Amino acid sequence: MAFDATTHKDADDDQLLLWILVWSELVAFGILIVAFVILSGFHAEAFDLARLHLRPGLAAANTAILLVSGYQVALAMRRRDELSRVRRPLVIAALLGFAFVAVKLFEYWGEVRYAGDATLNTFFELYFLITGFHLLHVLFGGVALLLIAWRPARENILLIATLWHVIDLVWLVMFPILYLA
């Protein structure tokens, strides 16, 4: 009984740490996105001009990739009591995460030339900072998904699933703000 109580208390502590991590991510991205929104108000014409050089079609494709990946992670999270059935969705989710990284790097390849333009550089500095920070999260999240698929454990699946969905959520909010609004 005492052991059960300790185990549950540990589980609660883990959840608390998980949500502290989640909110630290959300606050960090929130600050960057608010900075972008404020600067886009001060430099509205330059930001609108810079947006013409973006490729929203590729970003929309990346949205679909992350949504399918998120679905696979949600499947794994719901199967975490049967560890033999979580490997496949976790690996698929990781591969889709790497596909997201590849598409984003291809997108950068066409955009990086505008970063040195005196009129557009404020937009592109923030754009590369925000999307690059997010891209690193996707890359490390993909690696973590593969590691957890290799050695699945119930608590780790909950942890990576929650973080992966947060990365997904950040992209869904960031996409229309950076590319359109």
Add this chain to the structure above:
Amino acid sequence: MTRRETEALVGAFAALLTLAIGGAVVSALAGDTLVPVAAVLVMAFAKGRFIILDFMDLRDSPSILRTALIAWPCVLLFAAFARSITVALF
């Protein structure tokens, strides 16, 4: 995983893909005037809500956590819309 849970998850996934396609089509066809911008931002909020409630499975979680998480996209997307209105007016 019960059949009902599977159906709910697949339903949320279908809704997310529909909203993603809808948002891409509206932004591509309607440009950057206020009404389509508002529509795309509302669709982004709806997608975020599906992620939080269905993918993260937080429908039955403590309401303060759920509300705080849903408030995060709401505040940022509203700020973006306020910026669009301000730029259009001044």
